[in-house]
Structures are given as structure tokens and as C-alpha cells.
Amino acid sequence: MTNTPLDFQPEFTPTEEERPAGTWMESYWAETARWAKYFSFAILGYFVWVTYTDMSLTFPNSNSFSKTGIYLVAALMIPLANIPVGFLSFFCFRFSQDLEQALAGSNQLLLEKAFRQLQRSLISGLVIATLWALSAVAQWQTTIQFMNQHVPPDHLDFGPTIIETLDTLN
Amino acid sequence: MENLAQDLPQEPTQNNDDQSLWLTDRLLAQLRKSSKIGWLLMALGLLLGISAFLLSLFDLYLSWILYPLKEFYLLEGNTLFRTLSALTMVAMYYLFFRGMLEGYKAWRLLRYSETDDDALLEGSERLGKMFHWLVIWAGIFGARILLVLLSQKWMS
Numbered sequence: 001m002t003n004t005p006l007d008f009q010p011e012f013t014p015t016e017e018e019r020p021a022g023t024w025m026e027s028y029w030a031e032t033a034r035w036a037k038y039f040s041f042a043i044l045g046y047f048v049w050v051t052y053t054d055m056s057l058t059f060p061n062s063n064s065f066s067k068t069g070i071y072l073v074a075a076l077m078i079p080l081a082n083i084p085v086g087f088l089s090f091f092c093f094r095f096s097q098d099l100e101q102a103l104a105g106s107n108q109l110l111l112e113k114a115f116r117q118l119q120r121s122l123i124s125g126l127v128i129a130t131l132w133a134l135s136a137v138a139q140w141q142t143t144i145q146f147m148n149q150h151v152p153p154d155h156l157d158f159g160p161t162i163i164e165t166l167d168t169l170n
Numbered sequence: 171m172e173n174l175a176q177d178l179p180q181e182p183t184q185n186n187d188d189q190s191l192w193l194t195d196r197l198l199a200q201l202r203k204s205s206k207i208g209w210l211l212m213a214l215g216l217l218l219g220i221s222a223f224l225l226s227l228f229d230l231y232l233s234w235i236l237y238p239l240k241e242f243y244l245l246e247g248n249t250l251f252r253t254l255s256a257l258t259m260v261a262m263y264y265l266f267f268r269g270m271l272e273g274y275k276a277w278r279l280l281r282y283s284e285t286d287d288d289a290l291l292e293g294s295e296r297l298g299k300m301f302h303w304l305v306i307w308a309g310i311f312g313a314r315i316l317l318v319l320l321s322q323k324w325m326s
Contacts (some may be wrong), residue, residue: 017195018193018195025294028295031298035301038301042308122207129211
């Protein structure tokens with residue numbers, strides 16, 4: 001068994017049917033890599049902000065943190081709940097980084113790796129979208145409940161409430 | 171004439187230069203695999219965007235009706251913040267939908283790119299546009315958060 005250097009890359013040999021990507025495709029990939037990098041930074045900013053906001057809502061003052069163990073659990077749970085956002089940012093950054101390097105060095109293996117990172121970022125996005133969908137269901141339920149119970153005060157001339165209007169139409 | 175020819179987009183090269191990147195079967199299969207997830211994500215994103223937009227409109231309706239303005243003076247009270255908040259909300263949703271639609275079209279094209287080279291090219295171009303619109307959306311989203319924080323500071 002021979003020792004192989006860690007940065008060893010097996011040579012890429014295209015088959016007869018495979019063809020070069022071409023300059024158009026490479027320019028589109030370069031554009032995608034650039035914007036994907038900015039997007040990953042924006043998502044990272046959102047991750048930091050959302051974790052900070054959740055933490056500051058849970059721990060309005062620092063004394064309460066030391067009092068009970070429940071806050072410790074919350075302190076662990078909040079970043080965990082936001083982890084898909086962190087993953088989205090990370091995989092998006094890796095995608096842009098790998099794609100840029102693949103384009104710069106014409107590295108086929110890195111190009112394929114970049115698109116695997118993109119798939120991982122899409123999976124993270126799907127997890128976030130599913131969590132948001134659950135949150136949206138809860139929000140709609142609260143809103144519908146509010147609309148059903150809402151009786152406008154007399155001093156505000158609302159006209160018919162939304163539910164009354166819908167009833168009239170039916 | 172030579173300069174003009176250089177500015178025109180070049181046809182995809184058909185040479186066997188080892189230094190270029192290749193559209194390998196593995197890469198194209200990976201793209202098509204990703205396109206299924208991407209297409210689903212964009213469709214879900216569009217639905218969630220519509221839902222969030224309707225909820226935001228309802229919130230806006232309630233806030234303007236519960237705290238009505240007797241006379242509209244932009245620089246009095248928090249009228250300026252309320253107006254800016256409404257405007258940034260509309261801009262934010264417009265950019266989000268733009269990004270999601272570009273993504274939806276991109277992934278749909280890439281999904282059917284096995285036999286269609288134009289779909290592969292257009293899909294790749296739209297993928298960049300999707301990120302472009304989403305970055306601007308994220309910028310407006312951040313500006314809106316700052317606006318809310320500023321208005322809270324201003325009112326307190």
C-alpha cells in the first residue's frame with residue numbers, strides 16, 4: 001500500500017458522450033456563485049438575529065438564568081430550533097466557495113461537490129419551510145379565532161365585521 | 171469589428187481542452203436530483219409567501235383601523251414609520267415572490283434538461299437570478315427589522 005497525499009485528486013477523464021460546459025454556462029455559474037455567497041451572509045445575519053431575539057425574550061434579565069434549570073434547557077433548545085437556518089447558510093456558503101474555486105481552477109471534482117452542497121442547502125431550506133408551514137397553520141388558526149370573537153367597539157365605526165360581510169355574501 | 175466580436179456571447183466550445191469544465195453525466199444527474207427538491211421548495215415557498223402576505227395585510231388593516239389617523243401628517247407621531255413599514259412590507263413581498271418565481275422556473279427547467287440544452291442553459295441562468303432577488307429581499311427584510319427597532323426607540 002502506497003502513501004497518497006491528502007490533496008490528491010484522481011484525474012478526470014470525460015467519456016465520449018460528455019461535453020464541455022462552455023463559456024455561457026460558466027458565466028452563469030460564476031454569477032450564481034457570487035450571489036449565493038451574499039445570500040449565505042444574509043442568512044447568517046438572520047440566524048444571529050433570530051437566535052439573539054429568542055434568547056433575549058426568554059431571558060429578559062440575567063438573574064433569572066441562574067435561578068432555574070429550565071432556562072438552561074431553553075438556552076440549548078433555541079439555537080437547536082434555529083439550526084436549519086445555520087445549516088442553510090453554511091451549505092450555501094460552501095456551494096458558492098466550491099463553485100468559485102472550481103471555476104477558477106477548472107476543477108471538475110470540485111464542481112460536482114459544489115452541486116452536492118447546493119442539494120444539502122435545499123434540504124435545509126425544505127426543513128425550514130416545513131417549520132414555517134406549521135407556524136403559518138398556528139397563525140391562521142389564531143387569526144380566524146380572533147376574527148370570530150372580535151366585536152368592534154362602538155366608538156370605532158368599522159362597518160360590518162369581516163365575518164358578517166362573508167355571511168351576507170353567502 | 172474585432173472588438174465587437176469579442177463582446178458578443180460565445181457559442182459553447184466543442185474542443186477537447188482538459189482545462190475546461192465538463193457537463194458530466196454525474197453532474198447532470200445531480201442537478202436533476204436537486205431540481206426535484208428545489209422545485210418542491212420553491213412551490214412551498216410561494217404558498218407560504220402568499221399565506222404570510224395575507225396575514226401581514228390583515229395585521230396592517232387592524233393597525234390602521236385600531237389607531238386611525240384623523241389627519242395625515244407624515245412627520246407627526248409615528249406616521250412616517252407606519253408608512254415606511256407598509257411600503258417596505260410591499261417591497262419585501264414583491265422581491266420574495268420574484269426570487270421564488272425565478273427559482274421555480276429555474277428548477278422546473280433543470281428538471282427537464284436531460285434532452286433540452288436550452289432548458290439547461292436557461293435554468294442555470296435563472297438560478298443566479300433567484301439568488302440575486304433573494305439577496306435584495308434579505309436586504310429589505312433587514313431594513314424592515316431596523317425600522318421596527320428604530321420606531322420602538324422613537325416611541326419610547
